[in-house]
Amino acid sequence: AYNRLGKAYSEMGQYAEARQSYAQTLKFNPNNSIARKNLDRLALLQEETVQMHTGAERIDPALFNEEPGKTTTTQLLNLASPPVLAKVGVGDKVQLQASGRSVIVRNTAGEEIGRIEPRLANRLINFMDGGNRYAAAVRNMEQGQVRLMIREEYQHPNMFGKVSFPAQGGGDTIRAYTKDSMLRYDREDEDELLNEDEYYDGTDEPDEMTEIDFEGNETEE
Structure with missing residues (x-):
């Protein structure tokens, strides 16, 4: 307790x-x-001289709601020294900075706290170059490890249909495939309606009707 x-x-x-x-x-x-x-x-903290993470920007808790394709968690590599990490807490917002083919993670004071693993970093850089924007926060700190939650905050129109964080074994264009499928089904429905019209040649004869004369006698045509 x-x-x-x-x-x-x-x-x-x-x-x-x-x-x-x-x-x-x-x-x-x-x-x-x-x-x-x-x-x-x-x-490690000297409260009288070090401005600790009381001044750090706290992240919106909604960032921690996992959403397939839009969020991912990752463990940082090349961690900073303990005095720097001591200034970071769970829930703190961090900055993602592309540097060459690496993504550096910094606290709100601008100090480097670690780096994104290469494969994810390469993907993030490509998507950020395409215009996407991402937010990140510290999700967990224990046993000398730091884990981040990263969320896609904005998808540039040029990146429409591309999934930031596809599920393992999934493709990069799941969203687009879903939309195309829906459109395809709509088009197939329209084609079925058109095909039904092909069977109508405009010459249907009216059904035979029984006429009733004014005297109440039925007559057949």
Whole structure:
């Protein structure tokens, strides 16, 4: 319970309270590795001199709603030093910066915290060059790893039909295929209606009718 409280305080930038919470954990369980690790991390922070992630931009929680084709999660490579990572918390917005064929991830202070793995980086660069825009935030930090959630925020008209993050084994044009299929079905329906009209030559004879004279007698034509 104290560890969860410490994590909550840490994410809000209340580091003194976070340290107290983790210290309470160690008071009752001196061998608790999670509390000790977080106290070590907090020890890197000099609140009187370092503007921590209290000033970091918090991401809209909606970013964390997974949407097939529009969101993906990835683990950062080439992580920064612990003092830099200590300034980042879960939910912080980060910047994606293309540099050659690499994508550098920076915190809101402009410090590099890591890089996107090469395959995903190459895809992001191609799509950003095409006009797409992406938002990213820290989704998880534990055991020396940092995971990001990346979301497509805007799809340029030139990229219409191209999926930013296709499912494994899926193609790049799933959206376009779906739309084309719907249009194809519409066209087939229209063709069926036209084919039905081909059987009508405009010379249908009216059905025979029974006439009734004014005296009430039925007469046949």
